Amino acid sequence: MKTYNQINEKISSGKAVVLTASEMKEYIEAHGVRKAAKDVDVVTTATFGPMCSSGCFLNFGHSKPKMRITACRLDGVPAYSGIAAVDCYLGATQLRDRDPANSNFPGKFDFGGGYVMEKLVRGEEIELTAYSYGTQDYPLRDLKTKFTIHDLNQAIMVNPRNCYQNYNVATNCSDKRLYTYMGQLEPKMGNLTYCSAGELSPLLNDPLYETIGVGSVVWLAGARGHVFSEGTQHCPTCERTDNDVPAEGAGTLALTADMKKMRPEFVRGCSFVGYGVSLALGIGIPIPVLNERIAKHLGVRDKDIRAQVIDYSTDYPLRTGNVLGTVTYEQLKSEVIEFKGKKITVSSMSSRYKALEICQLLKDDILKGDFLLSQPLAPLPKEQGMKQLTIRK
Amino acid sequence: MIVTHKYFLKFPKCETETPIVYHLVKDYDLEVNIFRAKVTSEGEGYLVLDLKGKEVKIAEALKYVASFGVSIDTIDKGVIRDDSLCTHCGNCLSHCKPKALHLADPVTRRIAFDEKLCIACGRCIDNCPMKACSSLLE
Numbered sequence: 061m062k063t064y065n066q067i068n069e070k071i072s073s074g075k076a077v078v079l080t081a082s083e084m085k086e087y088i089e090a091h092g093v094r095k096a097a098k099d100v101d102v103v104t105t106a107t108f109g110p111m112c113s114s115g116c117f118l119n120f121g122h123s124k125p126k127m128r129i130t131a132c133r134l135d136g137v138p139a140y141s142g143i144a145a146v147d148c149y150l151g152a153t154q155l156r157d158r159d160p161a162n163s164n165f166p167g168k169f170d171f172g173g174g175y176v177m178e179k180l181v182r183g184e185e186i187e188l189t190a191y192s193y194g195t196q197d198y199p200l201r202d203l204k205t206k207f208t209i210h211d212l213n214q215a216i217m218v219n220p221r222n223c224y225q226n227y228n229v230a231t232n233c234s235d236k237r238l239y240t241y242m243g244q245l246e247p248k249m250g251n252l253t254y255c256s257a258g259e260l261s262p263l264l265n266d267p268l269y270e271t272i273g274v275g276s277v278v279w280l281a282g283a284r285g286h287v288f289s290e291g292t293q294h295c296p297t298c299e300r301t302d303n304d305v306p307a308e309g310a311g312t313l314a315l316t317a318d319m320k321k322m323r324p325e326f327v328r329g330c331s332f333v334g335y336g337v338s339l340a341l342g343i344g345i346p347i348p349v350l351n352e353r354i355a356k357h358l359g360v361r362d363k364d365i366r367a368q369v370i371d372y373s374t375d376y377p378l379r380t381g382n383v384l385g386t387v388t389y390e391q392l393k394s395e396v397i398e399f400k401g402k403k404i405t406v407s408s409m410s411s412r413y414k415a416l417e418i419c420q421l422l423k424d425d426i427l428k429g430d431f432l433l434s435q436p437l438a439p440l441p442k443e444q445g446m447k448q449l450t451i452r453k
Numbered sequence: 454m455i456v457t458h459k460y461f462l463k464f465p466k467c468e469t470e471t472p473i474v475y476h477l478v479k480d481y482d483l484e485v486n487i488f489r490a491k492v493t494s495e496g497e498g499y500l501v502l503d504l505k506g507k508e509v510k511i512a513e514a515l516k517y518v519a520s521f522g523v524s525i526d527t528i529d530k531g532v533i534r535d536d537s538l539c540t541h542c543g544n545c546l547s548h549c550k551p552k553a554l555h556l557a558d559p560v561t562r563r564i565a566f567d568e569k570l571c572i573a574c575g576r577c578i579d580n581c582p583m584k585a586c587s588s589l590l591e
């Protein structure tokens with residue numbers, strides 16, 4: 061048994077034993093859970109992939125004369141201005157006003173909120189246009205200028221839902237190509253796409269939320285941030301297989317961090333033809349090895365994690381609840397998978413390559429002694445379902 | 454013998470003041486047809502061009518270009534994958550039938566691009582969420 065304080069003291073004095081998630085799995089396989097729990101202090105987990113429920117609050121500072129911004133555009137992308145005078149919230153999936161979207165299907169979706177966020181973190185110049193109805197204390201009605209992230213008072217990323225614990229595998233049973241947020245799905249189960257870091261993923265390594273809770277420290281695109289709430293659609297009550305691994309979406313996290321401290325290679329605008337734009341984000345979460353149960357969970361392997369295969373031509377859009385079957389992440393990573401008597405090629409939306417890089421970067425930060433852990437202020441809900449929207453007439 | 458070859462020239466960060474293309478025309482008696490020129494976010498530049506002229510002159514011209522630290526590749530298909538944009542997500546894996554884009558390492562899941570296998574079908578271009586794949590000929 062270790063405490064957060066003991067682990068933080070070890071980190072500060074450079075004595076902590078820190079392993080990446082992959083190293084920990086090998087350590088457990090070689091030496092067993094008991095020894096791993098004793099020897100290892102912290103394990104770094106990570107994920108990198110598109111996360112649509114992301115965005116940022118920006119504060120521009122006051123112009124002279126002052127302006128109570130009613131509506132604004134960042135490089136043509138509208139940001140929500142229904143808050144105080146010079147604050148706004150830019151969402152990752154927001155398109156420009158006159159984006160043709162899917163009017164000429166499938167739309168290209170060249171640019172949007174996620175791309176503006178990437179430009180911000182890169183320190184690139186962004187055009188701000190703003191309109192106001194004008195008041196006596198805020199007389200300016202129109203404004204057009206350029207700014208970079210360095211000109212802003214704050215640029216705070218605030219993401220209502222990141223780090224899905226597990227996720228659907230998408231396929232297409234119809235006879236025409238589908239354009240989805242899971243990529244292009246070829247007719248007659250021509251391919252499968254998945255989007256999870258699997259055995260490296262934070263919430264799959266802490267399936268019962270024993271260390272990750274409200275207030276936990278996270279590595280959000282290189283900045284030190286934290287979990288500020290359960291994520292939207294957090295739904296821990298679900299089917300779980302051995303070692304408490306959820307067999308479907310399950311838990312999510314709401315994350316925040318200072319964008320001024322982020323690294324651009326982990327904040328990437330991305331686009332899906334026929335669907336829209338989003339933001340691909342890199343997230344790392346350190347897990348303190350407080351006891352043997354936590355260590356045992358950290359031993360989870362891709363072969364132990366199952367995901368549900370869903371037909372995105374009917375079952376997903378119509379919310380039938382039908383599941384075609386389940387597959388493991390080990391199978392998904394074998395490139396060609398046997399499913400329903402068919403050999404199917406597999407694509408991934410989540411980058412294991414980047415997730416491994418993040419595990420290592422976070423490990424280095426902790427070993428340097430400047431990334432301490434924090435004990436959660438409150439746990440995430442462990443029992444909670446998910447409501448659906450009923451359309452009432 | 455007069456021949457035409459397509460080349461992909463990648464310029465390093467330190468920009469040369471020398472008007473290279475001008476010299477190709479004037480000193481080596483080549484016809485130059487530029488398809489695409491771009492400066493990447495890292496400050497590197499690339500140029501896709503056809504060189505038409507005497508085979509010996511083209512060889513001499515390439516030596517001259519290489520003396521500026523420019524890397525030279527021949528291209529036949531015209532599809533490139535920009536490494537600085539690729540996140541190695543693997544979305545292209547099920548779309549690239551000839552496996553030009555393929556898994557280079559099953560452990561890190563790094564995605565490599567082997568241009569020799571590319572048939573320029575263009576599927577990766579509108580499938581890559583990071584816009585890492587593009588055609589130099591469009």
Ligand code: SF4
Nearest residue numbers: 539540542543545581
């Ligand atoms: S889809 Fe694009 S970003 Fe993803 S691995 Fe292929 S080339 Fe790289």
Ligand code: SF4
Nearest residue numbers: 549571572574575577
């Ligand atoms: S153009 Fe076609 S063959 Fe060439 S890399 Fe892209 S998907 Fe593969």
